[in-house]
Amino acid sequence: MENNRGVSTGHAFGIALFLTVMTLVTVYIFVAKTWWFPNPISAFAVSIDEQFHRTLWICGVIFFLAQLALAFVVFRFRGNAATAGHSHGNTKLEVIWTAATAILFVGLGLFGERAWASLHFTGAAPGAIQVEVTGQQFAWNFRYPGPDGKFGRTDPKLISDSSGNPLGLDPADPASTDDVVAATLAVPVNHEVELTLRSKDVTHSFFVRELRLKQDAVPGLRIKIHFDADKEGQYEIVCAELCGLGHHRMRSFLQVKPQADFETWLKEQAPSQ
Numbered sequence: 001m002e003n004n005r006g007v008s009t010g011h012a013f014g015i016a017l018f019l020t021v022m023t024l025v026t027v028y029i030f031v032a033k034t035w036w037f038p039n040p041i042s043a044f045a046v047s048i049d050e051q052f053h054r055t056l057w058i059c060g061v062i063f064f065l066a067q068l069a070l071a072f073v074v075f076r077f078r079g080n081a082a083t084a085g086h087s088h089g090n091t092k093l094e095v096i097w098t099a100a101t102a103i104l105f106v107g108l109g110l111f112g113e114r115a116w117a118s119l120h121f122t123g124a125a126p127g128a129i130q131v132e133v134t135g136q137q138f139a140w141n142f143r144y145p146g147p148d149g150k151f152g153r154t155d156p157k158l159i160s161d162s163s164g165n166p167l168g169l170d171p172a173d174p175a176s177t178d179d180v181v182a183a184t185l186a187v188p189v190n191h192e193v194e195l196t197l198r199s200k201d202v203t204h205s206f207f208v209r210e211l212r213l214k215q216d217a218v219p220g221l222r223i224k225i226h227f228d229a230d231k232e233g234q235y236e237i238v239c240a241e242l243c244g245l246g247h248h249r250m251r252s253f254l255q256v257k258p259q260a261d262f263e264t265w266l267k268e269q270a271p272s273q
Helices: 009-031 043-076 091-120 259-269
Strands: 129-136 139-144 180-182 185-188 193-199 204-208 213-217 223-227 233-239 251-257
Touching: 009 043, 043 091, 091 223, 129 185, 129 204, 129 213, 139 251, 180 259, 185 259, 193 204, 193 213, 213 223, 251 259
Parallel strands: 129 193, 185 251
Antiparallel strands: 129 139, 139 180, 193 223, 204 213, 204 233, 233 251
16 A cells, blocks of 8 residues: 555565564574684683673674664554654653663673783783794794793894794804794693784784684784683684785694693704704
8 A cells, every 4th residue: 555655565564574584584693603603722712702692692682672673663654754853852761771881881891801801911820831923924933942941032133034044043042042933833732821922024913713812913012912722623823914915824823732742743843953
């Protein structure tokens, strides 16, 4: 039935139906986890997932109700082309929904504060394995201290990718002669690891999906993060910051190994004397 002053019933029904179906399909995709994250491999990753789910449920309920209300309004007031009236608003309602939004925002922040602080404000536990991570266009280099437990001195003047010294290790420093430099990051399972992130050129970003860990590596800064992987396996490391034309090639792998296998790997990577 067509109303010359407004939208036809058929058009209104079509729009309302589209909004309803779109809302239900969207909700189903998230509830069924049709496309979802890989399984977490650390307690920190689990806490990040919990915060994500908490936020998603709150926002999802609001989205669901708002879209169904919109579909109802479109169909309910179809064909009503009366002159619109002017309103100065409702101060009470505006205060209520503004306060509710602020409470939700602050509350979610407080819930997530513990996980954030555990990574950025709390240092690694004593005995954590130390690894220096250096990003450059377009590769990652991982340096482990040798048997002496010390990182050797580096000198930017000595950096030479072609001669196998991408970090500029100083051979005059005895502590640098046993440092291990590898193209992959290997760690033992269930053992805390502290990473010191550096960059040789531009800003890069160290990202491992399964750890839910992402941190920029900034030129001139040494940024520390730590994690404890509790599942063995191989996981991709990518640069999550657009760092140049070869950005897509900047990837490596995190290998989580049993303790014995890690120690064997570390010995195999040791520089020849």
